[in-house]
Amino acid sequence: MEKSNGLQVILFPLPIQGCINPMLQLAKILHSRGFSITVIHTRFNAPKASSHPLFTFLEIPDGLSETETRTDDKTFLFTLLNRRCETPFRDCLAKLLVSSDSETEEKKQRISCLIHDSGWTFTPSVTKSLKLPRLVLSTYTVSFFLHHFALPKLRREVSQDSEQDDLVQDFPPLREKDLVRLLEEKREYLEPYLHMMLEATKSSSGIIFMSCEELNQDSLPKAREDLKVPIFAIGPSYSNFPASSGSLFTQDETCIPWLDKQEDKSVIYVSFGSLVTMTGAELIEIAYGLRNSGQPFLLAVRVGLVKGTEWIEVIPEELKAKLDEKGKIVKWAPQQEVLKHRAIGGFLTHNGWNSVVESVCEGVPMICLPFIWDQFLNARLVSDVWRVGLHLEHRIERNEIESSIRSLFFGNEGEAIRERMKLLKEKVGRSVKENGSAYRSLERLVDQISSF
Incomplete structure (x- = not known):
């Protein structure tokens, strides 16, 4: 870690393996830039705190029953988590902000912002009431994140027996037959959930992707235009910060x-x-x-x-x-x-x-x-x-x-x-090396977090 810059970042991953790993990679990157890291996490699929001794881990109750944690309908699971975690999360964050304000000058670590997974949709009202800036981390590629908000509309339009190789114009480079398989999943909660996710993203101070321009040349300009928030494609930095220690x-x-x-x-x-x-x-x-x-x-x-x-x-x-x-x-x-x-x-x-x-x-x-x-x-x-x-x-x-x-x-x-x-x-x-596209994007992200 570089010398501490006196700033603390709060991270809030969604509790599935594919979301925990990128969040912990981001934690390691920010820690190496001088930020102290606190991870708020659910009891369900809690990350192994012992694997990350340099970070502070705070567990909140999620209210999930064992049956609920085993559901195949992930949108239902995430909807439940958003309902059940709002109050415990708000209480945990409020306590952190109070204790940060009361620390002595030598120990003081000002809380700069919250970075949460795009799957958490209750966060705008919480952070607004606590006057805390908020960034979103998407664990999808830019193209999927940008276009998946159109899925409810596409569900109404697509023929369920299509085996066509034709491109889906509203969701490139998906083919029609891919879309049919994607929409086979039981997702009655999908439309309201995606709507809240889009609103939470658009009202944030920026969105972070663990990807780079070289992998998203067509979709990044469109994402900037549609989402109208700063976008930080900071690159697949895992090669410097292995994710294996985040394995569940x-x-x-x-x-x-x-x-x-x-x-x-x-x-x-x-x-x-x-x-x-x-x-x-x-x-x-x-x-x-x-x-x-x-x-x-x-x-x-x-x-x-x-x-x-x-x-x-x-x-x-x-x-x-x-x-x-x-x-x-x-x-x-x-x-x-x-x-x-x-x-x-x-x-x-x-x-x-x-x-x-x-x-x-x-x-x-x-x-x-x-x-x-x-x-x-x-x-x-x-x-x-x-x-x-x-x-x-x-x-x-x-x-x-x-x-x-x-x-x-x-x-x-x-x-x-x-x-x-x-x-x-x-x-x-090359993108993650000095002056590469992802490197420059990471520099902008560090400047943004430091400016809050």
């Missing part, structure tokens, strides 16, 4: 010595993030595709990934024995360490934004298999816009998986993809 899952470190024994760029890494669920039949098809490809593989099967099972018991014993000959199956992998490893040659991914950014930063080409929400758009960016991956088009069949792995590792198309990925990695890498 126990990481199986045994996969690293296993990777050490594999040849360079020979292994396909397979992971579907912290929220996706699939059927047992789908996991079996993926397992056969991996086995039949002949490539060594590292497969992460999160507990809860396969509906109605404990772990991987759905895979027949005979297939399991064959899988063990070529690959390794773990419950959760230290993903950043894995993607950095010289043995990794490809990533079969659900295309969560954090995973996409980490893959780009490490120059690992992708095979796209999106399941929910922003993953469909992220997959189109990877396969259609940047052209640094192949798209399975939701065909979870062993032959398709085998053939995509072979194409990526041995085909001419795979070679072209690897070359484009190498160039994209270099462009994104």
